[in-house]
Structures are given as C-alpha cells and as structure tokens.
Amino acid sequence: MPCASPASWRPTAAASSLQWKLPSFNSPRETFDDALLALVRTHAPATTILENTSLKGLHIEADHVRLQPNQGSEITCQLVIGCDGANSVVGRKLLPEPRLARAHHCVGVRAYFENIKGAESGTTEFFLTRDYLAGYCWLFPVGQGRYNVGLGMLAEVVAEHKVDLKQTLQRLLATHPELAGRFAEARQLGPTVGFGLPLGGGRVRPISGARFMLCGDAASLIDPLQGHGIDTAIQSGILAATQATACFARQDFSAAHVAQYDAEVARKIGKKLAKSYRLMRFLSTKPWLVNAAVRLARVPGLKPWVQKAIG
Structure with a gap:
C-alpha cells in the first residue's frame, strides 16, 4: 500500500501527524498496474503479454520449464x-x-468511499484501538475524492477472537472517537472485499x-x-x-x-x-506504550526518532 504525505497515526487516546521521509502517493491498484503495464509496452515492446489468463500449472524439467495457462497452448521457458x-x-x-503460520499472516477488508467528512486528499490516516493493536484501520486517499478505507489484523487474532472483519470495520467507522460522524454522508463505491497478507x-x-x-x-x-x-x-x-x-x-x-x-x-x-x-x-x-510513543511524536526534537521507529 503506497502511502501519502503527511500521515496521521491515531491510537485511541492520542494522535499525531508525521511527514513521510520521501514524497509518496496512494493509487487504486488497477491504476498502478496499468501504469506498470504501459512501461513494459514502452520499454520492452518485444515482450509477449497474455491478458485475462491465469497459470494452471507448471513443471520444472532438467533444461526448461513448462507452463500451462488456463487458456491457450503450453509455454516453455x-x-x-x-x-x-x-x-x-x-x-x-x-x-x-x-x-x-497465523502469527505471520494478516487478513484484511477494504472498500472505496467518497464524501468522507474531514478527509484530506494529501493525508493518509491510521487508526488504532485497544482491542486489536496487532492491526489497524486506515483511510487512504486515492484521488478524485475517493478513499480506500479498510481494516487489517493478524490472522491469529481474527481466529482467536472470531473477529468478523467486515462487521468490525463498520462498527469502527460508526463508533471510533476519531471516525464517528465522518461517514454519516459518505457513499460506499462497490462492495467490501477481503484479502490475505503474508507478512515478512x-x-x-x-x-x-x-x-x-x-x-x-x-x-x-x-x-x-x-x-x-x-x-x-x-x-x-x-x-x-x-x-x-x-x-x-x-x-x-x-x-x-x-x-x-x-x-x-x-x-x-x-x-x-x-x-x-x-x-x-x-x-x-x-x-x-503506543499512546506514549504517539505523544512523544508531538515533541519536535523526538519526532524524528518516532518516525524512524515506525518506518
């Protein structure tokens, strides 16, 4: 998830704003992928691109690899x-x-919204709760007044507490002290979708x-x-x-x-x-400790240390 500048990191009882070290931005995935594909077509025009095709199987041989796409003939490389x-x-x-293992896997849900009260086109927001610190709720601007809004947390936490991420996201948007009321007139664009994140x-x-x-x-x-x-x-x-x-x-x-x-x-x-x-x-x-760190980030001399710690 590319991040915008500045960022706002908001636990339950404290808040702070930090500037990313380098200029950065958010983008819908389809826009980003299209830009990458355009670069391939521009700089490597001899590349064969198969669209609307997935990989069904592959086999490693002694002197080559055989690929079986779901459409078309077998490919060797x-x-x-x-x-x-x-x-x-x-x-x-x-x-x-x-x-x-679940301890190294995160699951999340996200949806796109517009007309969110108080949202800024150049600010990425993170929200924490005491209930689930091994994860966060986010609000990422992606241009044209649209925002990627979601919730992710460790798979082991989801399994242990039987968390329904979609319901929890809706509850946080309605009750979190930094979010309540901001979605009263917001419009959701499309469904809320889930995904997995294998952590490094x-x-x-x-x-x-x-x-x-x-x-x-x-x-x-x-x-x-x-x-x-x-x-x-x-x-x-x-x-x-x-x-x-x-x-x-x-x-x-x-x-x-x-x-x-x-x-x-x-x-x-x-x-x-x-x-x-x-x-x-x-x-x-x-x-x-999270709240203490966020309060420290308000101190000009200590803010760079906190920023370095969280990346």
Whole structure:
C-alpha cells in the first residue's frame, strides 16, 4: 500500500501527524498496474503479454520449464519469476511447504468511499484501538475524492477472537472517537472485499529454486508494521531481474546459483522486515506504550526518532 504525505497515526487516546521521509502517493491498484503495464509496452515492446489468463500449472524439467495457462497452448521457458501474489501458483506448485503460520499472516477488508467528512486528499490516516493493536484501520486517499478505507489484523487474532472483519470495520467507522460522524454522508463505491497478507520478517523460507524465483507477496515480503508491500515487491523484482541476468549470462539455472537471490533479498529487505515484525509483536499488547510513543511524536526534537521507529 503506497502511502501519502503527511500521515496521521491515531491510537485511541492520542494522535499525531508525521511527514513521510520521501514524497509518496496512494493509487487504486488497477491504476498502478496499468501504469506498470504501459512501461513494459514502452520499454520492452518485444515482450509477449497474455491478458485475462491465469497459470494452471507448471513443471520444472532438467533444461526448461513448462507452463500451462488456463487458456491457450503450453509455454516453455528457461526461468520463471513468480509475481503472482499472496496465493502464488508458482509458490504452491514448487515449494511444497506448509502455509505461513497465523502469527505471520494478516487478513484484511477494504472498500472505496467518497464524501468522507474531514478527509484530506494529501493525508493518509491510521487508526488504532485497544482491542486489536496487532492491526489497524486506515483511510487512504486515492484521488478524485475517493478513499480506500479498510481494516487489517493478524490472522491469529481474527481466529482467536472470531473477529468478523467486515462487521468490525463498520462498527469502527460508526463508533471510533476519531471516525464517528465522518461517514454519516459518505457513499460506499462497490462492495467490501477481503484479502490475505503474508507478512515478512518471520521464519526464513526459500523463495527460489532450480529455474524459479518468487517476488513481492508471493515471497511474503509485506511490512508487518504498516502492511504495505508495493515497495518491497518492486525492490525484489529488481533483485530478481539482476539474478536472472546472471543466470542467462552463465547459463546456470541451478538452485545453488539462483539462491544468490534469496541472500540479496534477506540482506536488502529481510532485515528491515524482521525489525518491523519484532516491533509489531512488542507493541501489540501494550496500548499504553503506543499512546506514549504517539505523544512523544508531538515533541519536535523526538519526532524524528518516532518516525524512524515506525518506518
């Protein structure tokens, strides 16, 4: 989830505003994906793009990979890079490991709204409650007066407390002290939809093997503290492209050679995600500490320290 500037971080009993270190913005996913696709068509016109097609199966052979799309004929290639999301077909087919534990998985719901009272087009808002600190409610502007509004929390919390996320989101919008009344005249655009978020920073899992690599959500690279994953997805994509170049240069697609990608992801992305995960778990049972941190963020000299801590 790309973030806007500034951000407002609002627990139950305290509030503060922080500026992101770098300019950033929010965008509906379809707009962002369309922009990426336009870049591919502009800078790599020889690329074959199959739209409205999903991957049904794949098989790693000694000297190539066979891909079976749900439409059309079989495709063969030398290397597969799976950027196919939290429910990655590539990951499920090639890494027969148990799914991530609930402690390392987040679930969420979101809907789009317009006409929200007090919402600002350049401000991203986060809202916490004492009930579920291992998660948050958000309000992200996405342009043209529309806002992405949602709620996400750890899967283990949802399971333990039997939380109905859709109902809880509606209750928070109506009763949270910082939200009550702001949605009285708001209009929801489309349904409330759910999704899963495999968090980074947990146990070390392989994200590559002979003739394949995983990127982004497929590689469980979502920030555990803030819930965003677009930045790490693109970062991992760049690292995968570098490794792919090395594989073709040496004509070496072995698991041992491709594993250099795992090492680079761990070094350049994994350490930060592990720090975020530890901080999220530490704060998730301490509402008093969260409120203290937010109050400290109001002190000019201490604000940079708090901003650095939460990313």
